[in-house]
Amino acid sequence: MSTTAPHGGESPLLLQFRHGLRRDQFDKAIRDIRDGWARRELWMTLAFQDIRRRYRRSKLGPFWITISMGIMVMALGLLYGQIFRQDLHEYLPFLAAGFVIWGLVSTMIIDGCEAFIVSDGMIRQLNAPISIYAYKCIWSNLIIFAHNIWIFFGVALWYGIDLNWNLLWVPVALLVLVANGLWMSLFFGLLSARFRDVPLIIGSVVQVFFFITPVIWHPAMLPDRALLLDLNPFYHMVEIVRAPMLGQPPGLEHWLAVLLLGLVGWAVTLFFYSAYRWRIAYWV
């Protein structure tokens, strides 16, 4: 092995880009995502195993997720219900729904950053499509969500909230969220594999968004609808799932915002994924 300076006058970045933007690289990126889906038995198993490992040898197993989320929702609900002088009959289901969805959205992004980094050993030894690590990340978050959602149903039943036909929108909205989560995982996972401070940056950004997104507070509490709210993608992502959970009809603007986010996100991701996908194995 010999070490040389970067090729001629051209920066390696430019060379990589030129290599990555060829038509066949785009086809390969698409194939990678498609073949990754075909290996779902593998990543579903890996995701499941990840969660089991986290709660190994504890009697309640993954239901610890449910319990800790339940305690969190109760504590926050009682406290903020007092602070905001809210009627718990409405506030607690609202908070439980928002919190559970927030958990899904935020961890899809945060774990997504680590999707490739934590699987470095496998990436360098296994000739599988690299997208399986993004799928795996999304799937394990869905499993956790499936544990958490019971908190909401518990609270909803307790307060006798009206669960109506609008509930049927929930799975559709979740599907759209997951489609967004997948591009985020691919995109931020790729970026993090190259720049190791990205997970830290994303982590703090997401934390800020937790406070400026109406999860513990109601959008109606804001005096007039601020731009801050409409430009916040997290608000729309939370809202498309939360509204039908609380029995409200889906809001068109939120759906449009999330679909737009998905469209733009996937376009940007496909661009970067076809340019740099082949480099991930070198970076991790």
Add this chain to the structure above:
Amino acid sequence: MAFIQLENVSVSFPVYSASNRSLKNRLIQSATGGQIRADTVSQRISVVEALQDINLKLENGDRLGLVGHNGAGKTTLLRVLGGIYEPNCGQVNVEGATVPLFDIALGMDQESTGYENIVLRGLFLGLTRRQIKERIDDIAEFTELGDFLNLPIRTYSAGMQMRLAFAVSTSVVPDILLLDEGIGAGDASFLDKARARLHRFTEQVSIIVLSSHANDLVRNMCNKAILMEHGRIVECGPTEEVLQVYEAQRENAKDRSKQAP
């Protein structure tokens, strides 16, 4: 019908320093670019040329041994053949189901039972659950682990874990098999049985590429060999000829180090 063809394949690695790995630094750097010239030059990413101009053609029945000292590019070449690394330039054309067996215990989970690990390893090898189910009795019988298969493998000895990994990994016959340092197979009593299975297994594979420091292993298994140095192929031909060149080289190096203490 398996087939491998590499044309002018080169692989180079970017070597990043900690500051190169920071997006924050990167952005600041591009904002102040050109002003602190000395600084930006020293921060440029250096590149390691791991493989240079590799040309290779393998067909059915070929058993290729890769020799050369550490860092010569053997593992990188295996990864290119396995499709894990895509080269910077050149053409890679691999036809046939390829299985890289660099670590036969890859993905085994200590907390899962033996049976669960058979499924897991099978999935890693590209089998579907249904295909695994068809083979599971066969694999279980071969491991001779009996009821242990219902226990988590953390309760196994190292040898027992090895048996399990070995049994699963040799249960799928790929078209192309990529090996790094061969396959080990646990304790002596098991060894004869393992050897027979390994023999049958490797017989069925169309193409094997083996990277090893054990020249005897290469001699036994391969009909062709490549000597690599600094990411290039320096010698290519029948195993015996290549190994002679390699061994002579090593002798020379040894003598030289003796003369200059």
